[in-house]
Amino acid sequence: MSRKVHLVGVLVLVLLGAIVSGCIGGDQTTTQTTTTEEVTITWLSTQLNPPEERAFVQEQLLKEFSDQTGIDVNFIPISYADLATRLEAEEKTGKVTIDLIADLHGGLDFFASKGWLEDLSGRKLEGRTFISTFEKYATINGKKVYIPWMSATYVMVVNKKAFDYLPAGLTQEDVMKGTEKWTYDALLEWAKNLKDATGQPQLGFPAGPKGLLHRFLHGYIYPSFTGYQAKNFDSPEAVEMWKYLRELWQYVNPASTTWDAMGEPLLRGEVMIAWDHTARIKNAIETNPDQFAVVPVPRGPKGRGFILVVAGLAIPKNAPHPDEAWKLIDYLTKPETQVKILENVGFFPTVQEATGAIPSGPLKVIAEGVTAQSATPDAVVAMIPNLGEKGGQFTDAYRTAFQRIVLKGEDPEAVVKELGPQVKQLFQEMGQEIP
Amino acid sequence: MKVKSSYIPYLLILPAFAYLLFFVGYPLVQALYTAFTQNGQFSLATVRKTFADPYFWEALKYTIALAGVIVPTQVGLALILALAVNRAFKGKDLTIYVLTIPLTISDVAAGLIWYSMLSPSGFLNKLLLKIGLINQPIYFFGYQYRHMEFLAIVLAELWRATSIVFVIILAGLQMISNEYLEAAEVFGADYWTRLRKIVIPLLKPSIQSALIIRTLFAMQIFGIVWILAGRDIPILAGEGFYRLTELKEYDVASIYALVIAGLSLLLGALYIKFMKAEYLEVRR
Numbered sequence A: 001m002s003r004k005v006h007l008v009g010v011l012v013l014v015l016l017g018a019i020v021s022g023c024i025g026g027d028q029t030t031t032q033t034t035t036t037e038e039v040t041i042t043w044l045s046t047q048l049n050p051p052e053e054r055a056f057v058q059e060q061l062l063k064e065f066s067d068q069t070g071i072d073v074n075f076i077p078i079s080y081a082d083l084a085t086r087l088e089a090e091e092k093t094g095k096v097t098i099d100l101i102a103d104l105h106g107g108l109d110f111f112a113s114k115g116w117l118e119d120l121s122g123r124k125l126e127g128r129t130f131i132s133t134f135e136k137y138a139t140i141n142g143k144k145v146y147i148p149w150m151s152a153t154y155v156m157v158v159n160k161k162a163f164d165y166l167p168a169g170l171t172q173e174d175v176m177k178g179t180e181k182w183t184y185d186a187l188l189e190w191a192k193n194l195k196d197a198t199g200q201p202q203l204g205f206p207a208g209p210k211g212l213l214h215r216f217l218h219g220y221i222y223p224s225f226t227g228y229q230a231k232n233f234d235s236p237e238a239v240e241m242w243k244y245l246r247e248l249w250q251y252v253n254p255a256s257t258t259w260d261a262m263g264e265p266l267l268r269g270e271v272m273i274a275w276d277h278t279a280r281i282k283n284a285i286e287t288n289p290d291q292f293a294v295v296p297v298p299r300g301p302k303g304r305g306f307i308l309v310v311a312g313l314a315i316p317k318n319a320p321h322p323d324e325a326w327k328l329i330d331y332l333t334k335p336e337t338q339v340k341i342l343e344n345v346g347f348f349p350t351v352q353e354a355t356g357a358i359p360s361g362p363l364k365v366i367a368e369g370v371t372a373q374s375a376t377p378d379a380v381v382a383m384i385p386n387l388g389e390k391g392g393q394f395t396d397a398y399r400t401a402f403q404r405i406v407l408k409g410e411d412p413e414a415v416v417k418e419l420g421p422q423v424k425q426l427f428q429e430m431g432q433e434i435p
Numbered sequence B: 001m002k003v004k005s006s007y008i009p010y011l012l013i014l015p016a017f018a019y020l021l022f023f024v025g026y027p028l029v030q031a032l033y034t035a036f037t038q039n040g041q042f043s044l045a046t047v048r049k050t051f052a053d054p055y056f057w058e059a060l061k062y063t064i065a066l067a068g069v070i071v072p073t074q075v076g077l078a079l080i081l082a083l084a085v086n087r088a089f090k091g092k093d094l095t096i097y098v099l100t101i102p103l104t105i106s107d108v109a110a111g112l113i114w115y116s117m118l119s120p121s122g123f124l125n126k127l128l129l130k131i132g133l134i135n136q137p138i139y140f141f142g143y144q145y146r147h148m149e150f151l152a153i154v155l156a157e158l159w160r161a162t163s164i165v166f167v168i169i170l171a172g173l174q175m176i177s178n179e180y181l182e183a184a185e186v187f188g189a190d191y192w193t194r195l196r197k198i199v200i201p202l203l204k205p206s207i208q209s210a211l212i213i214r215t216l217f218a219m220q221i222f223g224i225v226w227i228l229a230g231r232d233i234p235i236l237a238g239e240g241f242y243r244l245t246e247l248k249e250y251d252v253a254s255i256y257a258l259v260i261a262g263l264s265l266l267l268g269a270l271y272i273k274f275m276k277a278e279y280l281e282v283r284r
Helices: A002-034 A051-069 A080-093 A105-113 A132-138 A160-165 A172-177 A184-198 A213-226 A236-251 A254-258 A263-267 A278-287 A322-332 A335-345 A352-356 A362-375 A388-407 A412-429 B005-036 B045-052 B054-085 B092-104 B107-118 B123-130 B143-175 B178-186 B191-219 B223-229 B236-245 B250-274
Strands: A040-045 A072-077 A100-104 A147-159 A273-277 A292-295 A304-314 A379-382
Touching: A040 A080, A040 A322, A051 A072, A051 A322, A051 A335, A080 A100, A080 A105, A080 A388, A100 A105, A100 A322, A105 A304, A132 A147, A132 A304, A147 A160, A147 A213, A147 A278, A147 A322, A147 A362, A160 A184, A160 A292, A172 A292, A184 A213, A184 A236, A184 A273, A213 A236, A213 A273, A213 A304, A213 A379, A213 A388, A236 A388, A236 A412, A254 B143, A254 B223, A263 A273, A263 A278, A273 A278, A278 A292, A278 A362, A292 A362, A304 A322, A304 A362, A335 A352, A335 A362, A388 A412, A388 B143, B005 B045, B005 B250, B045 B054, B045 B250, B054 B092, B054 B143, B054 B191, B054 B236, B054 B250, B092 B143, B107 B123, B107 B143, B107 B223, B143 B191, B143 B223, B178 B191, B191 B250, B236 B250
Parallel strands: A040 A072, A040 A100, A304 A379
Antiparallel strands: A100 A304, A147 A273, A147 A292, A147 A304
8 A cells, every 4th residue: 555655656746846847947938038138127017917908018019119229128917916025025135126117106105115116306208298196196205206107097977868867057068077066966966867757777886796886985985075085984974975875876777786897888778877997988988989978077075086096117226227117117108108008908198298199089088088087176086095905805895885885774874883993994004094 | 567457546547636636635725724724823713704794694595595496497497308309309409409509608608698688778678668568677687686686597597507407317318228118108107107117217317417516516606696696696606706806815715615615515425325326227
């Protein structure tokens, strides 16, 4: 018996050996490319990771960049957690191999607070003006820690037929421009009119398991009613907000709890007004640009809360090729490149010159809505908090509150009192200010 | 090279053994470790955390309820279909072919097909509205309509996965020798007696394997529920997936995976114990 076990053991070891040696082989090839003579810079990005977006970066953006400058770029898609671990290890040991980082504002903000990022104030980019909100957020403690690269947000899409049922006192102009008459109360009245006229609820939210409803809750309606994303989670204003949402939900298509993205329901005509991420309604606008309008979100008592997602480019301290990395930043923030990014992957430009250069068509429709929203004077801008692995628990608290209050009809005050401390504790554990 | 003949069986099962060791054994040990330790110490904290979550019990309830409704209906339906098809008639091959088409469709695709059929502006509602049977669309989806979502899942699963049971049972039927049936006929047994006394007992091995396969798949039901009901109807696999991907709670997700594995093992063992296959030849 022991001989048989022995035989099995030996074979298992051989198999293991094959796998392990394969891994070592893989490592060797990467070290070979980095030690060759021509300059290759390493770009780690948490953005544009899905296969088709990655292909766009490698086959279009980086190919053109290499042709222009002769610099090769090793584009490495990576998760935020892996990026943070690797950057920390490299900065602590002083053996930095990363030349350029692309990540969301929250992540870069954290890296900057650790002192891992180069101050870019001394470097200049010609022929472009960054949108001032982005510029403001990229400057932390007087240092410019990253260059704003791409942006995204969440907007409302309105089927133009719905404009026939606007409540008294609200005009199409108000909605398109986002004036102070375009409020959550007006939305409620409008939704009621639509249901009365068509017999069916015409409002839609992505409340499915992979939908982004939690972003609407913490980044839109919470700031609009309470002024903050989480600070007033269990305030009396928040209780009012939940009561409002419960009332609004009567006019929301009940199938919303199964929808992950609103593009399809809009196209199928199941809803006339929907809220979602720009990338997730893009297909509806592209299929039918004349039927839909993209509009700013309504405002609440504390202003017009909305989320700005900003991805920036940063150079780590002691990066091996900072000048070459800067050339890549220069290329990626050129207005032409920014329009190309919008056309291919749907992220919006961060430089003003690019917004004017968008050709008319569906993207222009979305861009106009996004610009109108960013330009509203009563904006309460929310940035998605960077809680790393705890991010899921943060969003889960909002989704749980929604489910218990709006769907199951529990008492809003009791629910927010129970969940509020949990939400705030997440920020305390990470040593962050409660937004 | 001469290999001792006593080694041969072991050598033959070695590839399968190695496969199981790497792709089932290792993850299983890892899941057990993740679920029952905390900071390297044995701990039941994760188990308590999971069991304290109302979602877990709902998921368990719905997973079992779905299996309880779907699997017996499928076996019954498949038996009727197989009996109907198991005779000579024109277009038999085409009928079998059509009946097995859903076998090739993935559960997510099946979910999407049924979603577009049953949605408020879908085929079914449009049809019923047109012929004037209803004047308001019937809602199948949404948290408020969970019982309808349950029905939609049952319909979609019956349509999609009955064919696998059908194929197994039909194969079993075709193996039953006509001699038994002819002999019974000679002794005056009518159709129902033959069905009860000969066909069903001889089909037991097929029914048993069909039941085991379907029940195990029913414990892992995921894609179709995710598409049709989201988390309105929580199910074990879906909740495990949500815990893992959204909340990064690897320990809780491991418990879900272990519960699915445990349930599958238990039910498989019960089937084998209580559904002893009968072969006429070996009956004494």
